[in-house]
Amino acid sequence: MSYFDEKEPPKREDRLQACIAHHGTICGLANRKNCKCMNDGDRLFTQGSICQLLPALAMMDSFADSAILLHGAVGCGSCAHAQNAVTKAGNAARGRPAKDTLWLSTALDETDVISGGEVKLGAAIREIDSRYRPGDLFVVVTCAPALTGDDVDGVIRNIQPQVSARLHAVYCQGFKTKIWATAYDSVYHPLGRDLLGLDPEEDEPVFTGDELADIKDEYRRKHAVNVMTVSSMGRVDELELQRILSSFNLTANFFPLFARPEEMYRVTQAAVSISTCPTHDDYLLDHLKEKYGIPCIISTMPIGIENTGQWIRDLATFFGLEAQAERFIEQETAELKSALKQFEPAFSGKRAFVSAGEIRSFVTAGLLIELGFEIAGIRSFHHDEYADAEYRKLAAKTDQDYVVNIANAQPFEEANLLRKLKPDIFLGHWNGNSTAAKLGVPASVIYNTGLNFIGYKGVFEIARRLYKQLTNTAYNRKLSVHVRLPYAESWYGEDAFKYLRQAGGEASA
Amino acid sequence: MRNFIERPRYSCALGGALATVSALPGAIPIMHAASGCAGNFAWAASGGTGLQIGGHCGGLSVPSSNVQESEVVFGGAERLREQIENTFEVMDGKLYVVLTGCVTEMIGDDMRAVIGEVTSPERPVIGAETAGFKGNSYFGYDAVLKCLFRDFVEKSGAKVKNKVNLWGIAPMLDVFWRGNIEVLCGLLTRLGLDVNAFFGERDSLDRLRTSSSAELNIVVSDAYGVEAARLFEEEHGTPFITVPLPIGPSGTDAFLRKVGEALSIKDSVVSGIIEKENETYYRYLDPLTDPYNDFDMQRYAVVIGDCNYSYGLTKFLADDLGWIPELAVCTDEPKEELAEVVAGRFATLESGLRPSFVFETDGSEIIRHLSERWPSSRGERYYHAFSPAFVVGSSLDRELAASIGAGHLSVSFPIVNRAVLDRSYAGYRGGLHLVEDLLGAIVAGR
Known part of the structure; x- marks a missing residue:
């Protein structure tokens, strides 16, 4: 039985034993005896983060000729305002009309939550189909209707014959999983179930005669x-x-x-x-x-x-x-390395701290070592078996062990670490650079759709950006003199992982 | 009865509440919600509030209980208590405000009981029920104000003469909130008033705590914070007035007159300030006279905004700038009584213009409302077109502007294509800024 036969995909905690709360070192993580498995820890103090909805919407927003209906309270999907800009630019870069993404909300109110939102959802689907005529309509299930028990699959099954758009349910309840990467599975699920088998040539004769x-x-x-x-x-x-x-x-x-x-x-x-x-x-x-x-x-x-x-x-x-x-x-x-030579004096021996998605944080650290930086520490949004190879590659490249912190953002741990480690530059995810910036550390965004990161060209472009960012650090430096992070001064004297309860066993480095 | 909203131009109650608490100097929000809510709002700000995200304790810094399936099954009250107690240790705050989300309200966590156990005079904790299904961001703004007025503002017997509070401008939802608050405080200070606006540059939690001694509350909105003003009056006995968000000379003249009247300030004092401010405004406008006329900068206009901006902008365009707003759209969904108040404003424009006014949440429907007001071409040789035209709205209205060949300026949420820090559109200065930005958009390609 395939996962795709189920109504929704399993969470990654179950499918991949993924986890979000851990601290160790690069050598410790690389040398774990039982590599795949790492029990998740827990935090007794946490800061807000993201849920499945954000990465899922970032994917779906980009699908052409489709609309997204958020079935939930009116706030779920507000993140689309930022993603819309990315999608517009992405369409323009692909020679398509730069139109606003079509997303809508059933905006469930108190009555809907008490009496259920199925009727409203059905009516919304019909109206959206006739008003906007999307090719595909992705119906996103958020926390509230999941708790009231709305049968979204049932609504879709009943209405599908009456509408022209293909309807798909995408399950994105925020409370269901700590691992927001489950979002990729949530979007792939309906694609695998409903769309990949839609081969228009299937009905035609196999032999074309040509x-x-x-x-x-x-x-x-x-x-x-x-x-x-x-x-x-x-x-x-x-x-x-x-x-x-x-x-x-x-x-x-x-x-x-x-x-x-x-x-x-x-x-x-x-x-x-x-x-x-x-x-x-x-x-x-x-x-x-x-x-x-x-x-x-x-x-x-x-x-x-x-x-x-x-x-x-x-x-x-x-x-x-x-x-x-x-x-x-x-x-x-050879060509790239000779082009990178000009930056060597600016980078050599500088200490960098990296914080981003699981794989991206580790491969970017590898790139920084190639550019001549030393790694002061790495934070990664989650851990699963796919990171193990990257841990080993990095461990082999260092004489000096350094901290690795698995955290779904949690900038309070980051602030504490950065104050102690004082790196020369910080590379962080979108919406994840302000902690370093307010501490006066120059920052370089590690995830900004449209900037070049990938391949040989990516290496050169990242080097060019880092050179630029290190050439004048006045913005963050001056900012840090006048602006304070929201943490108590005493917090910086504590262990950065004071509130992290590490799971027992060999995971701990 | 609507079944959906197209690209809602606000977030939910929790989003509005979080923006409000984050804007309060010294306050630390504590979300009792699922983990994604904070990030959702941070991303919304990233694409909606003119390059402002979070503030002192916003974005992904916000303490949040991040409830999961286990809390859904077993309840999240214990997790909340643990979170609050550890927040005291990690975060630097003078007031802690718990904000609940959909999940924790639906599972029935008793937030108030937990607060009762952890709050103390040294570390006050208050809370507001702000589940997303309770309402939109404006509801969240009102909910936080109500909880502050009920649970944080101290009772005081005597009212202090000339002391007033001002609100009605929701942080972040009004992208120009900081500039607008500053300008209005400045104007009222010139009337001799001690103004407490809670979120302004000179404001503090201590001033908020003692705000009950104000003799008048001024709500610069027909809609936002009005319920909170009623609660304030019941709790602390301070009466309130509501005035539309004043943009430009005509609106600001009326604003000052209404405040002056409510506080029985001598007419000569109010008139003196109005006269001086108008003199300054028109001195700045003077050198624009040739270009304004030579380039024929008068425009037909469509105005799209919330309850505050749809009227404030329309009044400025119609009564000060001399443009011709034909359609004004309010993207909120107010209750009937309030809807009548807001709609009624449009029948009072001094210029005598009477634009069509509609409540419409869905941006793509606005073109339909416009074609009802202004007949489309039927291929006639001499068609009196809706041109030259301008759309003053949000970033989402750029497609409308492009489709009718109109200029465009983003003023209402979401604003993705501008940087906004201390810019104001309120007051006399705000009118000048708006002239700069509207006409600047017209000549940008010059």
């Missing part, structure tokens, strides 16, 4: 690669990967960001799928493998010289192009 067309189609499939995108990747990053694939005579089918639901079936017609963030796609890639026989590669994120090289090698090995890959990597690396 042998050349058949040969072309066969050739196309053999050279097509599903490149799994993440919402932090802008078009510039896609183009860098496209450039790399082209040099191997391969074509990239970027998926799922900015895909048209109508054309999503194409992901079932490729030679192989390759992830660009190992923690992002295993749920769908396993499904593609089992149901459509498409093998997949999940190894690393192509950020930094070594990891980009590894990513290319893994892909080339699948196609039997190892020798070509070595030549390509050698030439690219």
